Amino acid sequence: MGRKISSSSSVLLLFLLSWSACSVSSGADTLSPNRPLLDDGTTALVSAGGSFRLGFFSPDGSTNRYVGIWYNNISIQTVVWVANRRQPITTISGNLSLTTNGTLIITGEDNSTAIWSSGSPASALENPVARILDDGNFVVQEASSNGNDDPNSFAWQSFDFPTDTLLPGMAVGQKQLRTGVILDINLTAWKSPTDPSPGQYAFGLDVRGDPQIFIWTETQPYWRGGPWNGRWFSGVPEVKDGTDGVINFYVEKDHTTYLPINGSSTIVRWTMNSSGHLELLVWIEARWSVSWYIPKDHCDRMSQCGNNSYCSSNNSPPCTCLPAFHPTNQHNWDMLDGGDGCIRTTPLDCRNKTDGFFTQSGTKLPDTSRSTVLANLSLEECKALCLNNCSCTAYAALNISGSGCLIWTDDLTDITVYQSGLGQDLYVRLAAKDLVLASQALHHHSNRKIIMIVVLPVAILFLACVAYSIWRWKKRSSHIDYEAEEKDMELPLFDLNTIKDATDDFSIDNKLGEGGFGPVYKGKLGEEQEIAVKRLSKTSTQGVDEFKNEITLIAKLQHRNLVKLLGCCIQGGERLLIYEYLSNGSLDTFLFDEVQTVLLDWRARYNIILGVARGLLYLHHDSRLRIIHRDLKASNILLDKDMNPKISDFGMARIFGGDESESTTKRVVGTYGYMSPEYVMDGIFSIKSDVFSFGVLMLEIISGKKNRDYGQSMSQLNLLGNMWIMWKEGKSLDLVDTNFSHSFFENDVLRCIKVGLLCVQEQPGDRPTMSSVLAMLVSTDNISLLPEPKQPGFFSTRLSSVNSDYSNTESLSINQASITAIAGR
Ligand SMILES: *[C@@H]1O[C@H](CO)[C@@H](O)[C@H](O)[C@H]1NC(C)=O
Ligand SMILES: *[C@@H]1O[C@H](CO)[C@@H](O)[C@H](O)[C@H]1NC(C)=O
Ligand SMILES: *[C@@H]1O[C@H](CO)[C@@H](O)[C@H](O)[C@H]1NC(C)=O
Ligand SMILES: *[C@@H]1O[C@H](CO)[C@@H](O)[C@H](O)[C@H]1NC(C)=O
Ligand SMILES: *[C@@H]1O[C@H](CO)[C@@H](O)[C@H](O)[C@H]1NC(C)=O
Ligand SMILES: *[C@@H]1O[C@H](CO)[C@@H](O)[C@H](O)[C@H]1NC(C)=O
Ligand SMILES: *[C@@H]1O[C@H](CO)[C@@H](O)[C@H](O)[C@H]1NC(C)=O
Numbered sequence: 102m103g104r105k106i107s108s109s110s111s112v113l114l115l116f117l118l119s120w121s122a123c124s125v126s127s128g129a130d131t132l133s134p135n136r137p138l139l140d141d142g143t144t145a146l147v148s149a150g151g152s153f154r155l156g157f158f159s160p161d162g163s164t165n166r167y168v169g170i171w172y173n174n175i176s177i178q179t180v181v182w183v184a185n186r187r188q189p190i191t192t193i194s195g196n197l198s199l200t201t202n203g204t205l206i207i208t209g210e211d212n213s214t215a216i217w218s219s220g221s222p223a224s225a226l227e228n229p230v231a232r233i234l235d236d237g238n239f240v241v242q243e244a245s246s247n248g249n250d251d252p253n254s255f256a257w258q259s260f261d262f263p264t265d266t267l268l269p270g271m272a273v274g275q276k277q278l279r280t281g282v283i284l285d286i287n288l289t290a291w292k293s294p295t296d297p298s299p300g301q302y303a304f305g306l307d308v309r310g311d312p313q314i315f316i317w318t319e320t321q322p323y324w325r326g327g328p329w330n331g332r333w334f335s336g337v338p339e340v341k342d343g344t345d346g347v348i349n350f351y352v353e354k355d356h357t358t359y360l361p362i363n364g365s366s367t368i369v370r371w372t373m374n375s376s377g378h379l380e381l382l383v384w385i386e387a388r389w390s391v392s393w394y395i396p397k398d399h400c401d402r403m404s405q406c407g408n409n410s411y412c413s414s415n416n417s418p419p420c421t422c423l424p425a426f427h428p429t430n431q432h433n434w435d436m437l438d439g440g441d442g443c444i445r446t447t448p449l450d451c452r453n454k455t456d457g458f459f460t461q462s463g464t465k466l467p468d469t470s471r472s473t474v475l476a477n478l479s480l481e482e483c484k485a486l487c488l489n490n491c492s493c494t495a496y497a498a499l500n501i502s503g504s505g506c507l508i509w510t511d512d513l514t515d516i517t518v519y520q521s522g523l524g525q526d527l528y529v530r531l532a533a534k535d536l537v538l539a540s541q542a543l544h545h546h547s548n549r550k551i552i553m554i555v556v557l558p559v560a561i562l563f564l565a566c567v568a569y570s571i572w573r574w575k576k577r578s579s580h581i582d583y584e585a586e587e588k589d590m591e592l593p594l595f596d597l598n599t600i601k602d603a604t605d606d607f608s609i610d611n612k613l614g615e616g617g618f619g620p621v622y623k624g625k626l627g628e629e630q631e632i633a634v635k636r637l638s639k640t641s642t643q644g645v646d647e648f649k650n651e652i653t654l655i656a657k658l659q660h661r662n663l664v665k666l667l668g669c670c671i672q673g674g675e676r677l678l679i680y681e682y683l684s685n686g687s688l689d690t691f692l693f694d695e696v697q698t699v700l701l702d703w704r705a706r707y708n709i710i711l712g713v714a715r716g717l718l719y720l721h722h723d724s725r726l727r728i729i730h731r732d733l734k735a736s737n738i739l740l741d742k743d744m745n746p747k748i749s750d751f752g753m754a755r756i757f758g759g760d761e762s763e764s765t766t767k768r769v770v771g772t773y774g775y776m777s778p779e780y781v782m783d784g785i786f787s788i789k790s791d792v793f794s795f796g797v798l799m800l801e802i803i804s805g806k807k808n809r810d811y812g813q814s815m816s817q818l819n820l821l822g823n824m825w826i827m828w829k830e831g832k833s834l835d836l837v838d839t840n841f842s843h844s845f846f847e848n849d850v851l852r853c854i855k856v857g858l859l860c861v862q863e864q865p866g867d868r869p870t871m872s873s874v875l876a877m878l879v880s881t882d883n884i885s886l887l888p889e890p891k892q893p894g895f896f897s898t899r900l901s902s903v904n905s906d907y908s909n910t911e912s913l914s915i916n917q918a919s920i921t922a923i924a925g926r
Contacts, residue, residue: 132205132231133244137198140166140190147173150235153181157195162295165189168197168207168217169297170237170259172368175384181237181266181370182259185217186297203229203241203256222256223280229256237268264297265290267371273314274306288373304373311469311499311507316379316396322403323377324396325515328469328507330525331500336465338523340381340393399783400517402864404468407442408512411464415520419785423513424459424539425531432722440866442512447532451491455533458484458496459540463524466497467513474499478506487530495529593668595679600624600670604634623682631682632667636675658726662716664739664749683747685740688802692735698805698840703850705744706802706841710853711878712746713738717795718871720748721788729786733794734775735801774809774819778894779865789865792874793894796860800824803853805838821861821893828858828890851884852877858890867891 124139125132130149132138138146138156145156154173157166158180168184184197190209197207203226205219219241222229228244239259246254260271265288267273276284287305291297303317314326314334327335334340368384369392381393396402399419400412406420407429413419420434422443428434429441449456478486480498483506487493492510499505518524531539603624604611613621613633622634656666670677688709691697701709713733720728730748737750777793779785797808800820808820818826820836827833833854837843843850856877862868869877877887 130233132197132199134199134201134229137196138168139197140193140195142193146233148233148235148237152235153233153237155233155239157190157193157197160295160297163189165191166193166195166209167297168195170233170239172384175368176387177389179370179389180297181264181268182239183264183297184219184259186264186291186299188216189298190216199229199231199241201229202226205231205241205257219257223278224256226256236270238270261286263288265373265375269369273304274312275308288371288379290373290377291375293375300375302373302375302377304371304379307470309470310472311474313469316373316377318377324379324401325403325468326395327465328499330498331502333501335525336517337395338519399779399785404515405440405866406516407440408514409443409445411461411516411518413518413520414783421518423461423516423529425535432727442514445532445535446538447535449491449530450532454488456488456530457533457536458487458528459531459536461516461518461527461529463518463520464527465515465517465519466507466525466527467495467509467516469507469509471509471511473508473510475506475508476504479504480506482506483508484528487528493530495527497525497527501525595668595670595677597670597672597675597677599626600634600677600679603632607634607636631684633680633682635678635680658720658728660716660719661745662712662747663719664747680749683739684742685744687736687749688738688740688746689735691740692802692805693807698838701744702841703843703846707846707849707853708744709738709740709746710799710802711875713748713795713798714871714875714878716746716748717791718875721791721871729788730791730794731786732772732775733791733798734772735798735807738798774807777865778863781895785865787865788870789868792860792868792871793865795871795874796857796868797821799853799857799860803838803850803857804836805840806836819895821858821895824854825858825890825893828854848884852880852887855884855887855890858893859888861893862891863894864891 124137125144125146127144128147130146132146138144140157142157145154147154151173153170155170156168158169158171158178159166160180161178167186167189169180170182171178171180184205185207188209190207192210194210194212195207196209196212197205199205203222206215207217208214209216222241226241226243229241230244231239231241233239234250240255241257242254243256252258260268261276261278261284263271263273263286267288273286273288276286278284285305287303290300290302290304292300301318302323303320305315305317307313307315311328313328315322316324326337329335370382372380372382374380378394378396380391382389383392384390398414399405400414406412409426410420410422413421422428425446426443427446429444433441475483475486476499480503483496483498486506487496487508490508490510493508494511495509495513497507499507513527513529516527601607603626604622605624607620607622611622611624613623620636622636624632624634626632659665664683665681667679667681669679685691691701717730717733720730732750733748737748739747739749741747773781775794775797777786777790780790780793797820801808804820804824806820824833824836827836834843834847834850837850837854856869856874859877860868860874
């Protein structure tokens with residue numbers, strides 16, 4: 102009898118077991134212990150109101166399986182949360198289950214070890230269930246609190262562990278759980294659109310000082326949204342509270358600081374995307390449209406202009422020192438390299454209490470992570486407090502309404518000045534003497550442009566030649582001391598007959614090629630000197646007063662790695678430029694020619710790289726002018742009979758003179774494939790854009806391939822992209838030109854590749870200057886001591902081919918050349 106009972110109860114037990122071992126069916130919204138979600142390719146939980154779905158999925162372009170949450174009613178699968186983003190399952194074998202104490206676990210092929218777990222809840226639950234809610238939150242709670250959406254009833258919720266997306270109701274920031282544990286809640290971008298594993302970019306709240314929103318890249322600040330001023334984040338005036346879907350800021354009592362998104366009638370989400378943008382997306386007309394994103398321009402990148410200066414995207418150059426501050430490194434500043442920032446002209450005089458404040462209006466307030474917040478002070482009290490504290494450097498109102506007090510006691514960084522008038526007033530402490538200067542500067546600035554920029558075609562050089570020859574003629578005829586004149590004269594004037602003799606009366610046999618402004622001829626002066634003569638067909642009639650200085654300056658550019666301008670000739674309607682002749686022509690005719698390329702062995706290539714680097718260093722730092730070439734490329738490198746490189750064509754060069762300098766960048770001129778991203782996209786050029794072009798040139802010299810043509814036969818990546826990927830995989834030697842033997846020089850080749858990759862990094866600030874490029878090239882240190890290159894700018898061919906669609910005609914006319922002169926005030 103007893104036996105019988107026992108057997109029947111075991112049947113019952115078996116029945117119960119088999120019942121409980123079955124998995125959830127599609128469409129349910131809950132998971133309970135012993136009722137796991139098994140991956141069969143389709144089964145998923147659906148929230149009660151039908152808005153969200155939770156299940157196993159594979160991202161587009163991948164076969165890996167992840168547990169995620171996506172919209173149920175949106176045709177494009179849009180994943181908003183991923184559980185096992187670091188540990189994908191490689192086959193359709195996953196099992197998401199809830200343990201009896203309320204822990205969610207995922208197992209894969211190896212069903213005995215959990216690859217992901219939600220961690221054990223603070224207190225074990227008696228009868229747990231996991232439920233996908235209609236706002237996209239996946240929660241674990243007591244079954245008895247069924248349907249209760251009060252966050253206090255959640256033992257665990259996915260909203261506390263976001264992936265890359267914020268949904269209405271979610272928040273980023275620092276949150277203290279009831280257990281006392283403090284959670285940092287950040288968004289972390291996917292590595293790429295096909296790979297949900299944590300990528301480079303993160304978005305969140307920095308709660309130090311006056312809390313601010315940030316985008317970090319590998320934990321370094323990349324974009325700063327500024328502090329909350331009561332209505333908006335100081336750095337994002339265009340997104341105010343009360344707007345649908347906008348991030349709102351509040352500080353909760355129990356040491357929890359976080360910012361949720363406003364509730365919304367539309368379907369909205371914030372996503373930190375894999376290319377480093379925080380996007381606000383709205384689902385309209387069956388597609389996601391980007392209603393706002395950040396960062397937008399150059400000035401949005403953290404601390405572009407260094408300390409005590411501000412960035413304004415409408416200005417060129419974008420960096421300006423705060424009034425009465427001056428550049429720490431004037432030279433670099435003039436070269437539009439603003440990173441060194443600015444320093445105070447006169448030290449503060451705190452003890453005598455003579456300091457005052459200059460009002461810089463329209464700002465995104467400086468970094469507040471180390472500033473002091475005094476919410477109860479008025480602006481007047483704030484000013485007094487700052488004046489009395491010798492370490493105070495600036496103050497501002499905490500709220501846009503004018504109440505509260507923010508005090509800075511260190512250098513002011515990452516200030517942006519908006520043209521829109523939406524920025525805030527910042528009161529910068531200055532010494533009494535500087536205060537006068539600052540107000541004068543303000544007055545001066547509004548009255549006239551400090552620097553005039555004149556862009557002229559090179560033909561005008563000839564007008565200058567005319568002016569110069571008249572000047573010389575006048576001097577001669579007035580019998581002014583000949584010696585003094587000779588000393589002054591830097592650029593010789595040639596007689597037309599001399600040039601006619603030299604070129605055999607411009608015979609067709611001597612023609613070397615055709616430039617935009619006219620043909621170029623080879624000639625011979627006397628027995629020895631070979632020359633190249635550029636014959637301009639016509640000249641501009643626009644008048645300019647005095648160009649002697651300009652010509653003299655250009656003639657002074659003397660370096661063995663620069664092509665030398667020997668003189669000019671203006672006579673009988675002819676306008677000629679006379680250069681030294683280089684017998685081997687341009688580098689591209691060797692590098693990209695199947696036959697010629699074998700003539701370039703490694704030593705020759707290395708010599709060319711070093712020579713070009715030296716020439717460029719001279720232009721950037723050593724010459725009496727400061728010059729950005731802007732069109733460095735293989736066809737602009739000429740080779741002499743010994744294959745020594747000389748940089749030619751300064752047609753696009755920008756010359757900076759005087760103490761102050763400014764430049765206009767309305768026309769982006771140059772050659773695609775060699776131009777840096779910030780130049781192409783924002784028109785910003787600096788020595789670092791030349792460094793980028795130099796890097797491209799180096800990699801071309803090493804690989805024997807053109808950057809621009811590279812990808813067509815191979816992958817989506819261009820030469821830069823491929824080099825970088827192969828470098829990271831340790832296989833970059835595979836891309837080296839097979840036309841020269843590099844086996845004996847592997848180390849040198851690798852060094853050049855690494856330096857080349859450092860030069861083409863996306864961020865101008867990451868790129869080395871030409872002096873460090875040279876230092877790295879000739880260094881005998883181990884290559885591993887050089888910094889690791891980051892992602893290059895423009896590494897896919899798709900990008901560069903898009904750009905070539907509007908390839909500027911200007912870039913075709915490099916030979917006709919234009920000169921930019923900066924006339925001092
Ligand atoms: C799923 O995982 C749970 C917990 O590890 C386990 O009890 C259950 O047997 C698994 N189911 C299958 C079908 O592997
Ligand atoms: C794991 O899978 C094996 C083979 O499918 C099965 O025999 C075993 O019972 C499973 N274990 C669990 C804990 O599900
Ligand atoms: C809950 O269950 C998991 C998995 O079985 C275990 O690792 C964890 O220690 C348990 N936690 C508590 C509080 O019992
Ligand atoms: C995450 O957020 C916290 C503040 O909530 C912040 O201090 C921390 O640096 C962030 N972590 C990363 C990796 O960005
Ligand atoms: C990231 O957002 C920016 C701005 O909306 C957009 O241009 C870019 O294509 C996005 N990248 C990805 C991978 O979605
Ligand atoms: C401040 O006061 C000291 C002594 O009283 C004096 O030597 C100094 O010149 C004063 N500085 C200024 C800027 O007035
Ligand atoms: C000046 O202000 C800073 C920041 O509020 C504070 O730490 C420091 O103690 C103050 N110094 C004096 C002398 O009050």
